Amino acid sequence: MSIEVGSRSETQRLLTLERYSLADGLSGREGTYYEDLDNLVVLAADVCRVPFAVINIITADQQHQIAARGIEASVCSREDSMCAQVFRYGHTVMVEDCLEDPRFRGNPFVTGEIAEVRFYASTPLITAEGDALGTLCVFDDSPGSITPQQSRSLEILATQIMDILNLQLRTRELSTALQELKRSNELLAEFAGRVSHDLQGPLTSIRGFAEMLEDDTAIPARSTSRKYLERIGASAGRMTAMIEELLAFARSNGTLRVQPVSLAATVRAVQDDLAAAISAAGARLEVEEFVGQADPTQLHTLLQNLLQNALNYRHPHRSPRVRISAGQSAEDRWCLKFEDNGIGIAPEDRQRVLEPLVRLESNAIAGTGLGLATCNRIAQAHGGFLELEETEGGGLTILACFGSGS
Numbered sequence: 001m002s003i004e005v006g007s008r009s010e011t012q013r014l015l016t017l018e019r020y021s022l023a024d025g026l027s028g029r030e031g032t033y034y035e036d037l038d039n040l041v042v043l044a045a046d047v048c049r050v051p052f053a054v055i056n057i058i059t060a061d062q063q064h065q066i067a068a069r070g071i072e073a074s075v076c077s078r079e080d081s082m083c084a085q086v087f088r089y090g091h092t093v094m095v096e097d098c099l100e101d102p103r104f105r106g107n108p109f110v111t112g113e114i115a116e117v118r119f120y121a122s123t124p125l126i127t128a129e130g131d132a133l134g135t136l137c138v139f140d141d142s143p144g145s146i147t148p149q150q151s152r153s154l155e156i157l158a159t160q161i162m163d164i165l166n167l168q169l170r171t172r173e174l175s176t177a178l179q180e181l182k183r184s185n186e187l188l189a190e191f192a193g194r195v196s197h198d199l200q201g202p203l204t205s206i207r208g209f210a211e212m213l214e215d216d217t218a219i220p221a222r223s224t225s226r227k228y229l230e231r232i233g234a235s236a237g238r239m240t241a242m243i244e245e246l247l248a249f250a251r252s253n254g255t256l257r258v259q260p261v262s263l264a265a266t267v268r269a270v271q272d273d274l275a276a277a278i279s280a281a282g283a284r285l286e287v288e289e290f291v292g293q294a295d296p297t298q299l300h301t302l303l304q305n306l307l308q309n310a311l312n313y314r315h316p317h318r319s320p321r322v323r324i325s326a327g328q329s330a331e332d333r334w335c336l337k338f339e340d341n342g343i344g345i346a347p348e349d350r351q352r353v354l355e356p357l358v359r360l361e362s363n364a365i366a367g368t369g370l371g372l373a374t375c376n377r378i379a380q381a382h383g384g385f386l387e388l389e390e391t392e393g394g395g396l397t398i399l400a401c402f403g404s405g406s
Helices: 010-019 032-048 148-214 224-251 263-273 275-281 296-312 371-381
Strands: 052-058 062-069 075-077 093-095 119-126 132-140 259-262 284-287 291-294 321-330 333-340 385-390 396-402
Touching: 010 132, 032 052, 032 062, 032 132, 032 148, 052 119, 119 148, 132 148, 148 224, 259 263, 259 296, 263 275, 263 284, 263 296, 263 321, 275 296, 291 296, 291 333, 291 396, 296 321, 296 333, 296 371, 296 396, 371 385, 371 396
Parallel strands: 284 321
Antiparallel strands: 052 062, 052 132, 062 075, 093 119, 119 132, 259 291, 321 333, 333 396, 385 396
């Protein structure tokens, strides 16, 4: 092997064992991964034509057999272990008769105190970093040997064992990461909700007082004071919109309540919310009916963001036109297509605008940079994705695909 096993300290090795959750040996044995390990030790015994095979994990003071063929998996002290003497060699060890080998002739597994091993062969289980976790070991109570081809097969099986242990490790790490992400998202949503509530109150008061002062006839219509009041009201309105978008973004990866949702009915609800803006822009909407599996609230948020963007980023020389359709793209996925005739987004910027708080320098229209990022997170939370394309004739087409959800 190219890895120098002896170059890794025992402390490093034990830390690696802890990462793999193998330091507990048999007490950590659970799940389908260990069924695969059982199958591999059976194969090892069959390939080498011996009755016994084990996977040994060597801890600081013990040997744990986490899979065995021909014997009951057990635990012994590291001092009594045969594999503990050779597992850090970095290569396969074969002994035709342990009674003739000075390393093993007095070992309790050879003398009869624990067992009467005569033939013995083992190959180390080595991580990519060079830490030997233990061995794949085959043995017999009679002298024997294995061919170079059988030795090579033993090494291949050891590699397969490490693949299984690595898969178990990555699965556990992914599970932990997902739990931490879920907790982080919950905390983010809770924090965003609390901050939103705390900020909305003062902003509502500011807007209210500004509107009261605007109605005061004592302030001349074209005076500087009235202009300042208008600016205060507009700034408070923009801040309120930003807080609402931040809250929607924070909540967009929350728990999904997936159910059949009517696209047409959701668009009608969004139209009601944006009725004033749609009327002011002279926008025309076309929608095709489709029933897809999605979280109703999050689908509403996605469509509202897309429609608001279409109104905000409309082309200066034509009235906004929006066409919304959907269809089944695979057995477990459906895609929503949102086409507008606005100013569009340059190809080199289409991936970047899906990131939070990204605003294009060339765009003079006010915005928070959260609308498309929120839509992207909603699609991802549903096990899907968001893609941006150019609409034929000019504008932006958004493809939002939904899977079964996370």
